[in-house]
Amino acid sequence: ETGVTQTPRHLVMGMTNKKSLKCEQHLGHNAMYWYKQSAKKPLELMFVYNFKEQTENNSVPSRFSPECPNSSHLFLHLHTLQPEDSALYLCASSEGGQGNNYGYTFGSGTRLTVV
């Protein structure tokens, strides 16, 4: 385990379902991130939270909705997804602050399949 825990590990959902992905870290980090990893494509940044404030939304469709109730927890709420949203969703955390001079710690990801 890396110190960043993601649940569930695998998720299959229909296009009309609503589900949530959870990420938890107890590393004392202040910044948390959602990334999407699709086959043969670079990791795509989705959202950044720094000290619980959303600082980046990388043109993500509204069917993805993040929530960061505190510095240790991050959620990604999913509704009415499309098959092309099937991917590995990775959560990461870092020490945060201005600029990013620190390495991320990644979770193991949630493999999402939309049917």
Add this chain to the structure above:
Amino acid sequence: EDKVVQSPLSLVVHEGDTVTLNCSYEVTNFRSLLWYKQEKKAPTFLFMLTSSGIEKKSGRLSSILDKKELFSILNITATQTGDSAVYLCAVTTSGTYKYIFGTGTRLKVLA
């Protein structure tokens, strides 16, 4: 547009071989370059490079950055089957929190 390009996309070698993975970048306000190893799911941190010409080393792995030519290499000597993974390169820029990733190099080491 900021971009990071890795080559080759995939590589198959035999145990004991030495491999060199490449990462080139074009970004505004470069801050650092990082290498990650992704075996199954969670990428794990290998190196962070900020200065040109200073080699970072960890066991059989080493990496160096050239800020003039805008690239980095990751060397793995005496490869082992456990080195089989996707190696990701990422670049950070000043004043932002995000990483810009390359597509990765998939390395397979045969016994």
